[in-house]
Amino acid sequence: MTHSSILLECIDLWKIYGHAPEDFLKAHGGAPTTADFQAQHMVGAVRNANVRIARGEIFVIMGLSGSGKSTLVRCLSRLIQPTGGQLIFDGEEILGKSDRQLIEIRRKRMGMVFQHFALLPHLTVLQNAAFPLEVQGVDRQTRERRALEVIELVGLKGRENRYPGQLSGGQQQRVGIARSLAVEPDLWFLDEPFSALDPLIRREMQDEFMRLQAMLKKTIVFITHDFDEAIRLADRIAVMHDGEIVQIATPEELVQNPANDYVAEFTRYVPRAKVLTLGSVMRPGAAESGVVGELPANARIETVADQIERSDGVFNLRDADGATVGHIGRREVIDVLVGRRGGA
Amino acid sequence: MSQAETEFAAPAGQGSGLAALLRKPWLFWATLFLSTALISHYAFDLYKALDARWIIRFPSAWQPDFEGRISAFMTWLLEDARILGLQFREITRGLAAMIEAPYDLVLDLFVRGLVFGQGQQAVQILPPLSWVAVVYAVVALGHYTKSWALAALMGGCFGYLAVFGQWESAMVTLSSVLIAVPLAAGGGLLLGILAYRLRWVDLMLRPVLDLMQTVPVFAYLVPILFMFGFGPVSALVATIIYATPPMIRVTIVALRGVPEELAELGRMVGCTPRQQMWKVMVPSAKPTIMVGVNQVIMLTLNMVIIASMIGAGGLGYDVLTALRRLDIGGGIEAGIAIVVLAIALDRLSQEYATRTVEQTARQAQGGWLRRHRWALSAAAVALATFLAGMVLPWIQNYPAAAEISTGAFWTRAMEYINVTYFDTLDAIKTVILQWFMLPVRAFFTGIPWVWGLFAATLIGLRAGGWRLAALVFCLVGLIVLAGLWTPAMMTVYLCGVSVVIASVIGIPLGIWAAGSAGSNRVIGAFVDTLQTLPSFVYLIPVVMLFRVGDFSAMIAIVAYALAPAVRYAAHGIRSIDPQVIEAGIVSGCTPAQLMRRIKLPMIVPELLLGLNQTIMLALSMLVITALVGTRDLGQDVYIALTKADTGQGIVVGLAVAFIAITADRILAASARQMRRKLGIEQ
């Protein structure tokens, strides 16, 4: 079977709030401008979004509050009907699908984690995790077995008979994650899943999330307004501003080549060492002398800075194929750490 | 400003002068009040001088025969009308049968036992549930719902009913509660769900609900009586109609209050619309919905005596007959029994509403036998007492010899108070009547209808603009046309006096309650109790102390309508932004200044809403106070009820509803205006 590598794609997607949004969109030739929106008191929550999400990738959407992240993701999952555009899931156009067909797709192929957990208060942890299966009519034994598996996966074993009210915030979100995984979705939406948690717990949950993803290799659409979180998790980041996607790029590209002032402002105070790889600041070619070791060129500087700084020699850098592409020493690392280089 | 002065001299002026007058509050009210007072005072002389009787009486020649036409219409409806090929009468009969069948069943269970045959030849085959079994069952229910404490309360309350000789009446009342509550709560839930799901149902229901909130119960008593005849079915229908609207409202609010995320979760996991509603929305909204059920129970008990006017038996009927006979002891006895029943059911349903998931979880543990131990044991007790009752009758029926009647005690206690404190009580009554109530009555009843119509419209104009003015003009105009101007003014007077007194007592209490946690607890408990007591209960002691008349009616209304005044005042104070108060303290306000300059002005909108509620409650008390010989619209309804005169009943009921709607809209509009001025609401 030949799969395209793209799982979800949206083309010229619009979501407009206000009076008669479809007519408004049509009247302006499918591309109203900011001035048009203001003149007619319409809200362009998502404007002309084009996104292609590859299988197995973590695609992060970020932007300030009100920039349209949630609206975009709800369009992508068809929780709300976009005003215009195309939406292609696994090679099929799904904007025209009937409610029945959509229910089928959501039941089997999509999962979602919510910012405020959205646990049903009257169900136990086990019943919450089994809820998506219950809705599908899976028999009780099967669904509870599966629910126990995912509960164990998120590290809540032994708490399956508690109620949501008896759990801490972090534990509640673990239940939310377990529930969204119960149906083994292909596409996993997470809308600010850790924003409601304390910083320490948030970090712990991010680690947990990375551990899960390393095992499960899902295709993920992850929303956050926290740039630190975005660069920790993302393969690619889409930055939204006033409903528009201003830039889609890897964290490193965003820092080095921000598309405009808005993105630049976002990335200004990000420690460069967290984002840049060794390859982006190396000197080309293998070092002649003083080589004390080898490092991968795609390692983030932060992770190896200590090691390089402590040694007096230089390190050769390998690319993914093992070929030596350059070298790096204490000087380049310190430049980045004190902010002399790296686009700041 | 000279313009303002000319306005003062000629309040009926128009154009920019009128606009200016409308804008200045003090000027407006002072002008209106003074001119009304003058006109009211001299209206009678004017009529004599001009020999124009139409000034004080709306000429009967100008009155369309509303009552006759409505009566004719109702007769036509009942005798000839067909809906979808079915005779209207058959529809009402069908409805009645649907309510009557379960009611009879419950009545058999609790009161009559299984009876074979009719009338004189009736033979009891099976007795009803024994009193021991019922008391055991409610104790079990109390423990199952919450705790041993609740179980003890339940046992105490029902034990009281048995020991103090109120058992049979109480069981009749309980039976009607057991039928009315599920129908009202279930129907309200379903309608609420429909309104939540379908926009057109919502749009259709909303004005109906608004109307139902302002229409006093007795507006629909007479038509119900006409359609269903005198008897328990009519009483149940009235009760259900009365208790359903709040349930619909609560359901809609509860469903709307479910977090958006939960609704999205449901759709995201692929719920069908039905699964979405019953697996996600309703369970998530359940705590709020249960508050609605508690309200339904309390409203049902509130209706007990009114329902007995159209055929309900039980405790309400006992109170009603006692009131009619001025049987002090009997009235108080039955009244207390209703209160006891109300307390038991209120506590039980409230505790059930606030049950935590942990409690539910704990009960769900253990084997089948253990989980159902209460239900099983209750069934066992019922069976055992039935068998034992055949040999030992006192197990089946509480022995009459051991009953304690408090009636004589209450009669003597009241007599004692009356004899000992007669002078004091009489003095209080005379002073308030002479110096407050009678002048106000003279003021209102003196207003000629032309001026009243004009003044009401003007107030509407000031509060809410032309549209409100037009509405007020129509409503008040219809009252005038129906020839009900004078009794309507009596109603306004009685309500007005009571509302003023309730506010004078209630607002300071509310402000005090907001002051500290301790006072809040005390006053909160006091107000809660007032609200739990069915309205007419207030009437009994008052009549005993002050005899029939406006004064007794006023006190009963005040007691009943006090709660919202206290609540809204307390809520208003509590919801003032603390920073505003801190700003006042920092600027060096004394506590008195803080209250007068900052807190009071800020809570005025809230107070207006409280006033609104107070007025609604006061109006709903009117038909009950008619029992003590008032002479307002309530009395007219009561008369229509006893004569089963549909036309009169509906017209007078609607007149009260129009007064309520007028007051409601004007106060709501004023509150909105004030909030906008204070910047609380945009």
Ligand SMILES: Nc1ncnc2c1ncn2[C@@H]1O[C@H](COP(=O)(O)OP(=O)(O)OP(=O)(O)O)[C@@H](O)[C@H]1O
């Ligand atoms: N139902 C709606 N009707 C009208 N406007 C809406 C609606 N939902 C969202 N909007 C508007 O769309 C814009 C984007 O909202 P959205 O919730 O997608 O932002 P967000 O990026 O998720 O913000 P946050 O970080 O606060 O969650 C906002 O300006 C919002 O006011």
Ligand SMILES: [Mg+2]
């Ligand atoms: Mg959002």
